[in-house]
Amino acid sequence: MRTIAIGFAMVLLLTIAGTSVRSQESEYSRKGADTCLSCHDNTATLAIFKTAHAVPSDSRGPFGHGQLQCEACHGPGDSHAGRIRRGEARPPIFAFAADSTAAIESQNGMCLECHGSDVGFGWHNGAHPSDEVACSDCHNSHASSDAVLHVATQPEVCGNCHRLQRNDTMKAFTHPIFEDKMTCTGCHSTHTDDIANVMARSTVNDTCIDCHAEKRGPYLWEHAPVSEDCGLCHAPHGSNHSGMLTKRAPLLCQGCHAQSGHPSIAYGTDGLASNMPSQFLLGQSCMNCHSQVHGSNHPSGSKLMR
Ligand code: HEC
Ligand code: HEC
Ligand code: HEC
Ligand code: HEC
Ligand code: HEC
Ligand code: HEC
Ligand code: HEC
Ligand code: HEC
Ligand code: HEC
Ligand code: HEC
Incomplete structure (x- = not known):
């Protein structure tokens, strides 16, 4: 699976570069993150070392023993990281979000290499179309604190796209969502495995009753x-x-x-x-x-x- 995706990423990279598959080999850099950091040493990029992805003792994580580090997400970067002649364009590397020219499905594919089982199948059938919404639309992988995972900041992330619901939560009578007491995911499941069910529990009522137990009945x-x-x-x-x-x-x-x-x-x-x-x-x-x-x-x- 891994090799297939890497192969796919390679083809993609080479397509972006506008070169033929024959003329250029894409490989992983030999020194991993050290190579990348020799150029990318700004605070925003380095903040990734404060995240759950950078736990060295977690062998499943990008920075775990034997893993590909930066290139676990960004794909093979040897040619991108290499020397270039004056006036020559630096070969691109697989990127995400606004930097990316790759299809959203392949961006998500990079993450699903490791998150196939926790996010996995659900993602493909879920409420968020897997070819329209990227993992990186909600998750910020380099931030020391990923906004979508925290009560105080999540509603803004969701509200970026869901204006209507965001506006409703500003009305006179609402759930205390913008008072940092509750999240959208108090009621919704974002990596749901069923398109008909976007709620955190199997039905709307089960979701409500989770918090409003006194309305459960039976009466x-x-x-x-x-x-x-x-x-x-x-x-x-x-x-x-x-x-x-x-x-x-x-x-x-x-x-x-x-x-x-x-x-x-x-x-x-x-x-x-x-x-x-x-x-x-x-x-x-x-x-x-x-x-x-x-x-x-x-x-x-x-x-x-x-
Ligand atoms: C020799 C310096 C150098 C090294 C080493 C280097 N990069 Fe870059 N990288 C750049 C420059 C310059 C840019 C901006 C390219 C541009 O704007 O066209 C860039 C852009 C990027 C981008 C943004 C993509 C884009 O198209 O703007 C990512 C992601 C990236 N690099 C990741 C890496 C990773 C991962 C490594 C290690 C494998 C790495 N870089 C190694 C110089 C370097
Ligand atoms: C868990 C996956 C993952 C790992 C590991 C990772 N990145 Fe990124 N990187 C991303 C994503 C996703 C983005 C798009 C912006 C965002 O979500 O933070 C990104 C964006 C970038 C950018 C462009 C940011 C900008 O401001 O233009 C650079 C440069 C970059 N990464 C370099 C690196 C380097 C260097 C490493 C290793 C130290 C690394 N990345 C490790 C996922 C990753
Ligand atoms: C090399 C494997 C690998 C890749 C690639 C990878 N992750 Fe992870 N990710 C992990 C591991 C391991 C953890 C820690 C899981 C745990 O603690 O249970 C993690 C944790 C997370 C978390 C939870 C963070 C937290 O603070 O609890 C999020 C969100 C996440 N990853 C998103 C992403 C996204 C988005 C991408 C693609 C840009 C990505 N991951 C790529 C292995 C990976
Ligand atoms: C619509 C926004 C959104 C998108 C898109 C999204 N996530 Fe998440 N993700 C969340 C939220 C919110 C949480 C916090 C858990 C919760 O409250 O349901 C989360 C939690 C996680 C976690 C922590 C473990 C867990 O399941 O709780 C991982 C890992 C993760 N996401 C990976 C991914 C990957 C990989 C993708 C792309 C395939 C992705 N996410 C796309 C919103 C999103
Ligand atoms: C990048 C934009 C984007 C972000 C960010 C985003 N969504 Fe979505 N969301 C979509 C799209 C596109 C759909 C598909 C249905 C549609 O067009 O409304 C969708 C669908 C949904 C649905 C199902 C709607 C239906 O019609 O069945 C729910 C619920 C939802 N999102 C909740 C969330 C929550 C909660 C968050 C934050 C954790 C979030 N979304 C973040 C774009 C986004
Ligand atoms: C108190 C529970 C609750 C909270 C909190 C909540 N929602 Fe909902 N949301 C619902 C219910 C119930 C529905 C209707 C689902 C249905 O009928 O299947 C819904 C529907 C939606 C839909 C689909 C709308 C449509 O017309 O199909 C979107 C998008 C959505 N919510 C986004 C959000 C966002 C973004 C937030 C956070 C700002 C949020 N929700 C917070 C309960 C909630
Ligand atoms: C995660 C917990 C949670 C869930 C799930 C939840 N609520 Fe609430 N609900 C609250 C909180 C907290 C308040 C505010 C109570 C207060 O202000 O005293 C509230 C208040 C209310 C109120 C009273 C508002 C007022 O102005 O008096 C209604 C009605 C309500 N919820 C309906 C629902 C419905 C319907 C659902 C399911 C779609 C739902 N709730 C799901 C936590 C939740
Ligand atoms: C037939 C209409 C109707 C339905 C269906 C309904 N409610 Fe209500 N609910 C009301 C009315 C009317 C009020 C009183 C509003 C007021 O105080 O002005 C109310 C008030 C509430 C309140 C705040 C006051 C209180 O009694 O605690 C909560 C919480 C609430 N409803 C939860 C729920 C939940 C959860 C469900 C689904 C299990 C539900 N309601 C279904 C009509 C309804
Ligand atoms: C002053 C008290 C009062 C108010 C206000 C009131 N009702 Fe009633 N309602 C009753 C009584 C008493 C009965 C029972 C009649 C019986 O047992 O035959 C009843 C019966 C009903 C029934 C059962 C139908 C039936 O004929 O048995 C419904 C439905 C109903 N009311 C709805 C409403 C609605 C809707 C409103 C608001 C427009 C309302 N009620 C306002 C006193 C009231
Ligand atoms: C979505 C439709 C709906 C709404 C809105 C609704 N009801 Fe009902 N109500 C019903 C149904 C269906 C029954 C059961 C009728 C039956 O068994 O004949 C019922 C039964 C009742 C009964 C008992 C009637 C009897 O004959 O035993 C009363 C009283 C009642 N409703 C009052 C109200 C009041 C007051 C409101 C507004 C707060 C309200 N309803 C809103 C659908 C509704």
Whole structure:
């Protein structure tokens, strides 16, 4: 597997260089990182030595015994690192992110050489299309602290692409995501193995219940939509209605329930009632009476009133 990918990387490098496979051999440099560091010794590049990748005692890691060090990710770099004549272009080396001319799939392939089993198959079938989103779109391999792995910085990384959700989390009623108390991955799985399931648990409700255990039930009197999908009433990323509701009551409830016997306007249009605010709609609206909207365990709670 490794040789196949390296071979692929070589062909790719040579294609980038615009030279034929015959005219140039791509090889690993003999002294590994030492060679690279003779030119690339700026702080940003060197910060990689503070990451989990640079644990010398971890033989699986790029800097473990017998590994290829920088070239485990950047591919064979002998010709790139070699001497060049004045005026001659330095042969390129495999690069990532903005520097890269390689297809995203081959960039990811470099990482999956080692992360095939932990990220692996899931990645190929997952929510993030493997030919559109690169590992390096989310992960910063040279930073001493990888932003996407930390509560305080992750939402910005995700929000770079997911503007809509980012904006929702700025609304009046939201999860405390931009208060450094919760991450997007509190609810989402990013290396999921199932495109239909982008949640951290197998369903939306299982995910919510992870933190909101009191809504788990089972209740003596269930409210059908609650056990079906919390998202029928709540906007998980945020909303301008209290309780993060998708709509304000009574509209929320009337989306499913007929208005008969339960008027939907605050003031009547005729007679004496016109001056009287309707008890059905002011204050907590429908919840004035149906306060147990998530379900009731009271013997006579069938109408979710106690
Ligand atoms: C003799 C100096 C020298 C050595 C040794 C060297 N590089 Fe470079 N490297 C450069 C220069 C100069 C550039 C910028 C090239 C350009 O802008 O065209 C560069 C660019 C890069 C880039 C960015 C890719 C790009 O296209 O901008 C990466 C990644 C890289 N080098 C990795 C390595 C690795 C890994 C090694 C060790 C195998 C290495 N370099 C060894 C001089 C060197
Ligand atoms: C775990 C894989 C990995 C290893 C090991 C690695 N790099 Fe990188 N390198 C990357 C990725 C990914 C990028 C793209 C930017 C980023 O994500 O940080 C990058 C970017 C670079 C760049 C371009 C950065 C810029 O500012 O233009 C240089 C130069 C570079 N690496 C050199 C090195 C050298 C030298 C080593 C060895 C000391 C090394 N890399 C080891 C993955 C790696
Ligand atoms: C030579 C093998 C190898 C390559 C290539 C490699 N990794 Fe790793 N990576 C490791 C090992 C080993 C660890 C440590 C795992 C552990 O501690 O369980 C690790 C850890 C990580 C972590 C967790 C970091 C942390 O702080 O916990 C991330 C994220 C990661 N790698 C991303 C990448 C990305 C992105 C690439 C490609 C640019 C890449 N890796 C390439 C071997 C590799
Ligand atoms: C959409 C953003 C995103 C992309 C793209 C992404 N990751 Fe991650 N990765 C994360 C997050 C977030 C975590 C932290 C774990 C979590 O909260 O789910 C993580 C964790 C990791 C870890 C630590 C071990 C683990 O599974 O928890 C490794 C290794 C890793 N990623 C490798 C990769 C590789 C390799 C790729 C590309 C094939 C990749 N990631 C693509 C967001 C991403
Ligand atoms: C580089 C851009 C980029 C980044 C960064 C990114 N994503 Fe995505 N994400 C995408 C793309 C592209 C898709 C595919 C579906 C689409 O077009 O919206 C996607 C899909 C998703 C989906 C599934 C949406 C659906 O329609 O089923 C979720 C959930 C998601 N991303 C969460 C995250 C989280 C959480 C993070 C941060 C850890 C993150 N994304 C970071 C680009 C990105
Ligand atoms: C409280 C849980 C929760 C949090 C936190 C959360 N999400 Fe979501 N997200 C959801 C649910 C639930 C869905 C709908 C999934 C479904 O219906 O299958 C969703 C859907 C998405 C989608 C797909 C949207 C679509 O219209 O298909 C994207 C993209 C997404 N979330 C990104 C993010 C990002 C980025 C963050 C962090 C800023 C984030 N989410 C935080 C619960 C959450
Ligand atoms: C990782 C834990 C976690 C997960 C998962 C989670 N929540 Fe929350 N939820 C919180 C926290 C923390 C708060 C804020 C509590 C506070 O401010 O007292 C909250 C608050 C709420 C509120 C009350 C908001 C308000 O303004 O009163 C609602 C509604 C809510 N969550 C619904 C959901 C739904 C629906 C899901 C699943 C899509 C979900 N939560 C998943 C942690 C979580
Ligand atoms: C039929 C609509 C509906 C469904 C479905 C629903 N909720 Fe609610 N939820 C409400 C209403 C109404 C409120 C009260 C909002 C307010 O205080 O203004 C609320 C409030 C909440 C609150 C904050 C106040 C409290 O009671 O703790 C949380 C947390 C919550 N819901 C979680 C969930 C979870 C988790 C699910 C899925 C298991 C869910 N909800 C499904 C209508 C619903
Ligand atoms: C997504 C659709 C939906 C929404 C939104 C919804 N409900 Fe329901 N509700 C149902 C269903 C379905 C039933 C079960 C009806 C049945 O068994 O005949 C139900 C049952 C009830 C019952 C018990 C009825 C009975 O005959 O036992 C009450 C009371 C109720 N809902 C109140 C509310 C209130 C108050 C709201 C707004 C906070 C609300 N519902 C929002 C779908 C919804
Ligand atoms: C003043 C208290 C009160 C308010 C406010 C109220 N209801 Fe009711 N609702 C009741 C009572 C009492 C019943 C039970 C009637 C019965 O048992 O025959 C009921 C029954 C129901 C039923 C069950 C259907 C039925 O005919 O048995 C639904 C659904 C319902 N209400 C929805 C709503 C909605 C939606 C709102 C907001 C527009 C609302 N209720 C506001 C008192 C109230």
